[in-house]
Amino acid sequence: MQKLSSFVCNQWQTGQGEGRVIRHAISDEVLWEVSSEGIDFAAACHYAKTVGAPALQAMTFIERAALLKAVAKHLLAEKAAFYEISRQTGATRADSWVDIEGGIGTLFTYASLGNRELPDDILWPEDPLIPLSKEGGFAARHVLTSKQGVAVHINAFNFPCWGMLEKLAPTWLAGMPAIIKPGTATAQVTQAMVKSMVESGIVPDGAISLICGSAGDLLDQLDSQDVVTFTGSATTGQQLRIHPNLVKQSIPFTMEADSLNCCVLGESVTPDDPEFGLFIREIVREMSAKAGQKCTAIRRIMVPATQLDAVRHALLEKLSTLPVGDPSQAGIKMGTLVNRAQQQDVQQQVDTLCQAGCERLLGGHIDPKLPGAGYPLTLLYCPQPDDTAAVHEIEAFGPVATLMAYRDKAHAVTLARAGGGSLVATFVTNDDHAARYFIAGAAHAHGRIQILNRDAAAESTGHGSPLPQLVHGGPGRAGGGEELGGLRAVKHYLQRTAIQGSPSMLAAVGQQWVRGATVHEDTIHPFRKYFEELQPGDSLLTHRRTLTEADIVNFACLSGDHFYAHMDKIGAEASFFGERVVHGYFIVAAAAGLFVDAGVGPVIANYGLEGLRFLQPVKPGDTIQARLTCQQKTIKRQRSAEERATGVVQWAVDVTNQHQEVVAVYSILTLVARRETDFPPDAIAE
Known part of the structure; x- marks a missing residue:
């Protein structure tokens, strides 16, 4: 069986021993075996820090921005190969577009941000002069400089390209090399993209490493100048957060975890309003995109009790007619889960929700008519959302969402907050007072909130689409971290230092004249x-x-x-x-x-x-x-x-x-x- 190689110390290395198997999501054919056994993670970190870091940090922010753009252009020209491999994961063309071209688009965005807003220097003076004395002879500025370590990015399986690139863009712009650890189930897609970058000759040696398989003792090799980011399940992320070496060395750890995201229909919306149709469309799209395997997917659907029957009828009508199956077949709108293990996991979580008091309205059982790791669109109903803790705690990571009713706007806010922190919520209304009330009451529990109405619908990027310009993360269960958010993300990989001195000295250090300097x-x-x-x-x-x-x-x-x-x-x-x-x-x-x-x-x-x-x-x-x-x-x-x-x-x-x-x-x-x-x-x- 062919093994999927890792890329460390500027060479492709194949792990030893028996590893995990990657199978085709549709045919169940064995594609790869994945193992990182025998790879020297200490050497990998040393190479990244001693070869990759100096190469990147010799470049100014403007030059690093140019690097991002050059890589993005190269990957865009190679995209057809990535689409072909992505089909192995059960993704439709639309699913793969978000992953592949959405990720490449993030590189372009950060290239543009860096070129427009960052200095042509290796130092980034963050703020204006801060006077510290009466006569102006003593002042300060905060300066950002590259950390002298490596960024370790541990990614989930659901977005093998975007998940890597959305972290890689700010990492390289900050001047740090990266070690990428993709989710094993789709590691072949990530590997294909990394291989393309390496073979292009654009990326400096040591700027990127790839580990296919277990991370082994990688986290034990890190020190205080390194950074770790994680995307995946809340349980795994919490275990990594308290890793003894990360705690001992005070290593920055950013976590973005799956959450119980919600979509709420405003109290004043009726089936005659455009917002009602938008609400139904948003839910159907988010349940079916990537077969529901998205950290931002809608898991909880909240509607006024007066509209429960209308919403249930509309959702069942749309969901029951959506073509599901092999994404290589014409007309299929939703593909499969990534593998049989994921299929079994989703079934287990659905069963648990039903045992806790939820009712199956549609789907809810593995359908033998669906190919490979297929799972049907599943709509559950929770009659007692205040008393059913499981519906706000258990996530079926697939095309599954639960419908529930609220009594009034205060109850809607209470339910929206009940998930313990989420990445995103959508509130559908054309009532600006209702929107203000919801934001004031629920914003602290969500990393992002989309307010959807007839005016925004035509150009809305959707509930589940993180954008490079906006923060991606959320409190509590969602991990408590932040990714993206424009140049905010770059600062995660830089050290902020307060520099004190005379205005002239601060001008010389920052290569920017400040008022009061000579x-x-x-x-x-x-x-x-x-x-x-x-x-x-x-x-x-x-x-x-x-x-x-x-x-x-x-x-x-x-x-x-x-x-x-x-x-x-x-x-x-x-x-x-x-x-x-x-x-x-x-x-x-x-x-x-x-x-x-x-x-x-x-x-x-x-x-x-x-x-x-x-x-x-x-x-x-x-x-x-x-x-x-x-x-x-x-x-x-x-x-x-x-x-x-x-x-x-x-x-x-x-x-x-x-x-x-x-x-x-x-x-x-x-x-x-x-x-x-x-x-x-x-x-x-x-």
Whole structure:
């Protein structure tokens, strides 16, 4: 029997001894034997830390973002091979699309986030300057740096591609190598994707390792600079969380566990409302997608008692006609479970729920007419949800959900919270007051809540779709952890350190000028310098300009802004200001007139203004002056050889009056030409 190899220490290694067997979900044919016996996990960790980590950490965040995009493009070109292997797991084409292309899409998302929002540096200054002294000579910032270890990702079987990639994207962006331990039942799909990455030559040596089979003593090899993440059952996750070495070394552990997610129909919704149909559609989709093998699948269906019969009838009608079977056959909407063991597990949990007081409305028994590990769509009914603890505690990890009724909106919130913490809930309503009540009462028990109505339906990504931009995780039973959530996820793999010192020292450490730090002035206007020539701290103090009543009148006529504080002398005298004041936006415009160099030069365009604050009123007769300072620079990679080489420069602008009081502060972003292409083309899309 052929064994599925692992990839450690930059080579493919086959485990020894007898291992677990992977079977085809439809034909039950033996495909692989999986064993990691004999693999040196200490050596695997050492290689990742001494070879993979230095390679990744030598790259800036921008370069790592480019790596993510290059890997994503390569995998997208190879997707047909992954789809073919995914069919072995009982997944339909739609199921595999979420896993394969959804995972690749996460790489693209993090590539874009990193390129747009992270510095072109190996350090990430997280926040603005924090003053710590009266005169401003002592301050602090929090700086994020790469942990000097390896990230161990222990994944579930249900999403062999997405489960890996959604963790790998922020891990690599943070500069950490990863050891992937996929769920054994679908490890061949993960292995195919890792093999493709390795053979592409894009990924640095040691940046990724793969363990097919048991994790053995892997967790014993870790130290305080390492990170462990887990996706899977709550029971297994709880056992791993208290692993003696993880506890001893205070190793960060992030857990995302299966949970009793719910879908709640609002009290005011009737069968005549569009929301009723949306509710039914959402449940049917979530029960059938991946044959219910999703950590985000709907397990508990909560409806007003007045609509129980209508909902039951509608669900039975839709579920009983949904084509189930071999996903390779035309017209099949739901495939099978991953293997016979999973089939038996689902049956056991359904039996337990029924013994606890639930009733079978549809399915609930293994159907010999279904191929392989097939299991029928199963709808249960719980007549006493307050007294049946099992319905809020036991999960059948398959196409199974339980219907229950609530008395009023307070009871609905109580039932939604009864699951002990979940990844996601959906509340279906067109009543904004009802939505507010539900969120206020139930949000603390869920990691994500979708409010579904007629306005959101057309573009909704659905109850069960974690998005890279949003936190994926939940309290209590769901694991108490967070994954994804945009750049939040990257910070899980970075060390936050508070750095104290003078503003000039903090600017030097962070390679970003901060207010209060030393500035550098010379005879060349900053707008005459190319991107390479500019340095953080390069500054220009402009000449002065006295503002007049004529400026106020002219700007009001030009802009149409005739607000009384600018134009009504009597009204202004009775106002907070005591007299007429200059338009704030005119101050910004006048400051630009002071610091802009009008000639053709390296500055191509101004395409952003951030953090604008007006700190003091400016009155007719006041004199303003501006200081323009290069704050930070970010390279922009070229999409093609023909595209002009540029970078983005962020400038700090401080506008003062004749008393040296700051009247306005803000930052502007400019696109600045580079003298030559420092980086190869084909990089991050905006």
